[in-house]
Amino acid sequence: MSKSKSMTRSIYFSITLVAAVLGLLMVFQFRTTSSIDRGIPYDRVQELAMEKKQVERDIAQLQEEAADLSAKLNEAGKGYNEAAGALESELAKVRLYAGLTPVQGPGVEVVLENLPGPAGTGLYTIRDDDLLKVLNDLRGAGAEALAVNDQRIIATSEVRMAGNHINVNLTKLSPPYRIKAIGNQAALKSSLEIKGGIAEYLSDLGIKVTVQTNENIFIPAYSGTVDYEFARPAVK
Amino acid sequence: MWLGLWLAVLGLAVGIVIGLNIPLVLPQAYAKYLSVAALAALDSVFGGIRAAMEEHFDNTIFISGFFSNALLAAGLAFIGERLGIDLYLAAVVAFGVRLFQNLAIIRRHLLKK
Numbered sequence: 001m002s003k004s005k006s007m008t009r010s011i012y013f014s015i016t017l018v019a020a021v022l023g024l025l026m027v028f029q030f031r032t033t034s035s036i037d038r039g040i041p042y043d044r045v046q047e048l049a050m051e052k053k054q055v056e057r058d059i060a061q062l063q064e065e066a067a068d069l070s071a072k073l074n075e076a077g078k079g080y081n082e083a084a085g086a087l088e089s090e091l092a093k094v095r096l097y098a099g100l101t102p103v104q105g106p107g108v109e110v111v112l113e114n115l116p117g118p119a120g121t122g123l124y125t126i127r128d129d130d131l132l133k134v135l136n137d138l139r140g141a142g143a144e145a146l147a148v149n150d151q152r153i154i155a156t157s158e159v160r161m162a163g164n165h166i167n168v169n170l171t172k173l174s175p176p177y178r179i180k181a182i183g184n185q186a187a188l189k190s191s192l193e194i195k196g197g198i199a200e201y202l203s204d205l206g207i208k209v210t211v212q213t214n215e216n217i218f219i220p221a222y223s224g225t226v227d228y229e230f231a232r233p234a235v236k
Numbered sequence: 237m238w239l240g241l242w243l244a245v246l247g248l249a250v251g252i253v254i255g256l257n258i259p260l261v262l263p264q265a266y267a268k269y270l271s272v273a274a275l276a277a278l279d280s281v282f283g284g285i286r287a288a289m290e291e292h293f294d295n296t297i298f299i300s301g302f303f304s305n306a307l308l309a310a311g312l313a314f315i316g317e318r319l320g321i322d323l324y325l326a327a328v329v330a331f332g333v334r335l336f337q338n339l340a341i342i343r344r345h346l347l348k349k
Contacts, residue, residue, distance in 0.1 A: 014298060018277075029271050
């Protein structure tokens with residue numbers, strides 16, 4: 001070798017240094033790798049961290065969606081309440097028309113009375129057709145609600161003779177018969193008291209007829225139950 | 237020549253002993269960079285041995301090559317990590333190929349003797 005002594009010495013020094021650094025590096029790497037083997041792999045950690053981030057993003061998104069949906073649900077609930085209210089008012093109206101709610105208003109009260117005397121011995125006893133004629137005339141004059149002795153007349157009500165009594169809504173009624181009607185007072189009254197009308201006709205038969213207008217007539221609801229066994233809504 | 241070899245082995249042993257006795261463990265995130273750096277360093281050492289056998293060993297080139305290669309390899313791995321490319325593979329391939337080349341040349345020199 002032709003190199004100077006100091007030169008060779010520095011070469012030896014650098015070789016030693018490099019070897020030492022290399023050994024250090026390799027040992028470090030060895031230890032890190034073996035510690036990785038013992039612990040959780042770094043890739044796995046990264047993967048899980050990314051997954052976690054993704055899941056957090058998903059959570060945020062889903063929370064937003066949940067808020068949105070609950071708002072929509074609230075709105076739908078409001079709509080539902082409105083619909084329920086509409087249905088309820090419709091139901092109340094229908095019940096009113098059907099005679100299932102008590103009503104009050106201006107109208108007339110007609111009292112039909114047999115002339116005094118022991119039962120059955122009077123000149124004339126009020127029959128079901130007399131009552132029906134009165135009800136019919138009142139209906140014709142636009143009565144909106146009718147009742148005989150507080151028995152509400154509805155679509156299925158019958159008025160028929162049963163012995164000495166008259167049955168209305170399967171309830172026995174006995175004289176005097178009080179017929180209440182709500183409607184235009186003048187029209188109702190005049191429909192009965194018109195010349196040659198029902199009041200005159202019944203008076204001629206010996207029945208005491210009184211027609212009174214009243215500003216506030218109370219008519220109770222139909223007390224039975226309405227149950228249609230055979231009739232069904234027609235299908236088009 | 238033989239003194240150099242013995243010194244190298246001694247240096248290696250000293251490095252290993254120091255490394256084993258330092259209670260420092262690098263975070264796992266740096267393991268990749270360190271591994272590439274170690275590979276580069278290894279390549280430099282073999283390059284140095286080869287240069288010594290071809291009798292044109294330059295101390296400055298050896299030292300600078302050793303450290304710059306190691307740092308460059310680690311930096312490459314780091315940048316690759318940031319960019320989402322496995323750039324350290326480039327360092328592994330390049331240094332691996334050179335390593336085997338150097339080894340082959342060293343073997344030939346040894347066999348020629």
